[in-house]
Amino acid sequence: MKSSIYLFMICGIFFAGTGVVYGFFTEFTELLGFPALLLLGGMSLMIGVYLWLTDRRVGRQPQDSEHAEISDADADYGFFSPWSWWPIACAGAAAVAFYGIAMGWWIVPFGAVLGLVALVGLAFEHDRGDHAH
Incomplete structure (x- = not known):
């Protein structure tokens, strides 16, 4: 540091x-x-x-430290689901919103609604179904 x-x-x-x-x-x-x-x-x-x-x-x-190993700085970065499709939905919603900024402002609310649905799905994907905690 x-x-x-x-x-x-x-x-x-x-x-x-x-x-x-x-x-x-x-x-x-x-x-x-x-x-x-x-x-x-x-x-x-x-x-x-x-x-x-x-x-x-x-x-x-x-x-x-000059004598430290790479694993000494290894920390827990959190839990990520490799099988989750919600990040792709978030990226798609962002793409629709940015497309709306470039092509017409009337498209932005559709991207915002899709983004809200995708974020809620991403936040609550572990609260139900097979992977509920």
Whole structure:
């Protein structure tokens, strides 16, 4: 985690400094690049500070040790159903909604309704049938 902290802090300082220099070269008349670079630097610093605070709270991570194995950082990522069809329904509903944004706004509500049905099905697929807990 230490290398990530250093990376984000250095990027934040670099982009903030680059934004100020860019502002001076454009005499602060170009109002897209200057604020964008400052915001990019600020967001990088925010991530760096978050990682630093998390590192202080959690302590030494396996990725900080040169002698750690890959399995030392292995964690439980949750339970996923390999037989579930609901993720495909969610992707189809998102495709319909984004198609509606591109082609006509009247299609978006159909995608939203399909997405709501797919999300409810995905959330409650283990509450009934053969796989109920």
